């Protein structure tokens with residue numbers, strides 16, 4: 349059974365000549381709307397091909413859902429008919445797509461596509477369309493072929509971010525758009541694992557999202573030398589916020605409440621806390637900020653902890669003969685300023701190759717050698733912030749392979765960075781320290797409760813493995 353939709357506002361019956369006109373309209377729309385896309389060439393080529401052969405618009409390829417989805421049922425009240433009488437088509441945004449072109453690829457009437465997208469612009473900018481974004485098109489009828497008649501649409505909806513739904517629906521001859529907030533519930537998630545190959549792999553094993561692992565690695569970068577301190581058999585543990593929707597599906601992650609690294613038997617624990625300035629920061633058990641004047645790993649520590657570059661070069665530590673620390677990394681890996689300071693030297697420097705020295709205060713300086721390149725704008729006298737990219741790993745000067753040679757200088761003399769005692773930036777005091785300690789005991793109770801089911805799972809798996817053998 350096929351239903352035909354008779355458009356109220358305009359005749360949609362397409363003869364052969366009108367098909368040609370429609371194709372021209374597609375070309376027109378496509379060219380007008382190209383400013384909304386990153387790479388429009390793919391579409392242009394496709395549209396020109398259609399025009400040259402005077403072929404119909406491609407047949408819809410997306411799956412057509414007749415059974416109303418949960419979203420369709422949720423939005424049913426906005427449509428003039430019951431969900432059972434509506435068709436739902438799922439589209440996925442590909443490189444170069446515009447929303448109008450996408451709708452037209454699904455045989456949506458040109459005018460409907462334009463009016464709906466115009467209405468959408470009141471609440472959401474179609475320029476923000478992202479790759480792989482899913483868009484649902486709702487129709488009250490569906491043509492079996494695309495040569496005769498374009499479909500009128502009842503509406504479109506999509507979820508541009510986990511907390512927002514955008515809905516466009518027909519009202520007589522026009523469309524209305526609405527942005528609907530989704531309420532998410534905050535829950536807590538636990539993850540922990542033994543580190544074998546890399547910290548990322550351990551995170552993956554424990555089901556901790558990559559973004560959370562990256563945040564954790566950055567938090568530990570003041571204290572951990574990610575090239576030398578991480579060994580097979582070390583452990584990590586983490587508790588973080590997870591936001592779920594009304595169906596219990598994870599929508600996004602939030603702050604880290606707690607993280608620990610057990611490195612060569614020594615445990616480092618950090619606690620997330622929102623301080624009086626409203627900043628989410630990490631502290632140790634005593635309420636001491638974990639931020640230090642210098643980073644211990646001045647190379648992109650995220651790449652470092654993914655096991656990247658380990659095979660390039662002997663990983664040298666500090667000694668009488670070698671008055672610096674080497675970080676093996678592939679050419680081009682970003683190098684970060686270890687602390688706030690002023691560029692004191694930049695340029696080629698003999699055996700050091702391309703070299704940067706940063707003066708942090710009257711006492712401390714850091715130096716970076718064998719660089720492939722300096723970041724644009726890094727010149728003598730320029731002020732840099734801790735963590736800012738200053739250059740890129742290379743193998744210039746006397747060097748056996750791509751690595752960063754890193755030195756910490758105290759009053760002009762190289763010192764061993766790992767034996768350096770640096771003052772922390774901030775210590776919570778008074779009422780704030782009391783509030784932090786309360787928070788800390790809440791987190792630890794949560795941690796104990798969350799460890800239990802995780803341990804039970806591990807135990808179950810062990811039993812299952814034993815049985816299998």
Ligand SMILES: [Zn+2]
Nearest residue numbers: 672673674753
């Ligand atoms: Zn070196």
